[in-house]
Amino acid sequence: MKLTVAAADKKDIPALVSLVNSAFRGDSSKQGWTHEADLLKGEQRIDEAVMNDQFNEGHAVTLKCIAANGDIKGCVYLKKQEDKVYLGMLTVAPDAQGEGIGKVLLKASEDWAKQEGFNIVCMTVITVRTELIDWYVRHGYKRTGRTKPFPVDERFGVPTQPLRFEVLEKTF
Numbered sequence: 001m002k003l004t005v006a007a008a009d010k011k012d013i014p015a016l017v018s019l020v021n022s023a024f025r026g027d028s029s030k031q032g033w034t035h036e037a038d039l040l041k042g043e044q045r046i047d048e049a050v051m052n053d054q055f056n057e058g059h060a061v062t063l064k065c066i067a068a069n070g071d072i073k074g075c076v077y078l079k080k081q082e083d084k085v086y087l088g089m090l091t092v093a094p095d096a097q098g099e100g101i102g103k104v105l106l107k108a109s110e111d112w113a114k115q116e117g118f119n120i121v122c123m124t125v126i127t128v129r130t131e132l133i134d135w136y137v138r139h140g141y142k143r144t145g146r147t148k149p150f151p152v153d154e155r156f157g158v159p160t161q162p163l164r165f166e167v168l169e170k171t172f
Helices: 010-024 048-056 101-115 130-138
Strands: 003-007 060-067 072-081 084-092 120-126 142-149 164-171
Touching (some): 010 048, 010 084, 072 101, 084 101, 101 120
Antiparallel strands (some): 003 060, 072 084
16 A cells, blocks of 8 residues: 655644544444544544644644545654653554554654654553553553553543553654
């Protein structure tokens, strides 16, 4: 599959919101392995207002991964934070998981961080998502041993169990 990675812009917001919600929540997400549907009740992981706010941040970018037919098959949110780049919302369409799109977006994220003068990328992953943590570890991310509380906002899902984030980092 021929893929192109480019910075998304505000006209992409509806497609990106649909992609993220379909990959993380609801029955459609269960086609893939990266969903949170069993951990949080609700269909929404993000909405257009939150994504619009992300686009208005001067120190952040959302990269999109586009298939040859023009469909957005993945995305990732990157935000400069002090001496590192925060990587969040790495998303691959449920029907395209396992095709290398996540790896392409991860590399593009690291390349962007380097171009911006950073040598550390950090992220948070729900601690019970061990298969996802293992995937990041295989791609050079280290478990820091630090955790953070999981924010509860009913607009974006109600946890079905107590949740926390684990902080992962990669230095290059």
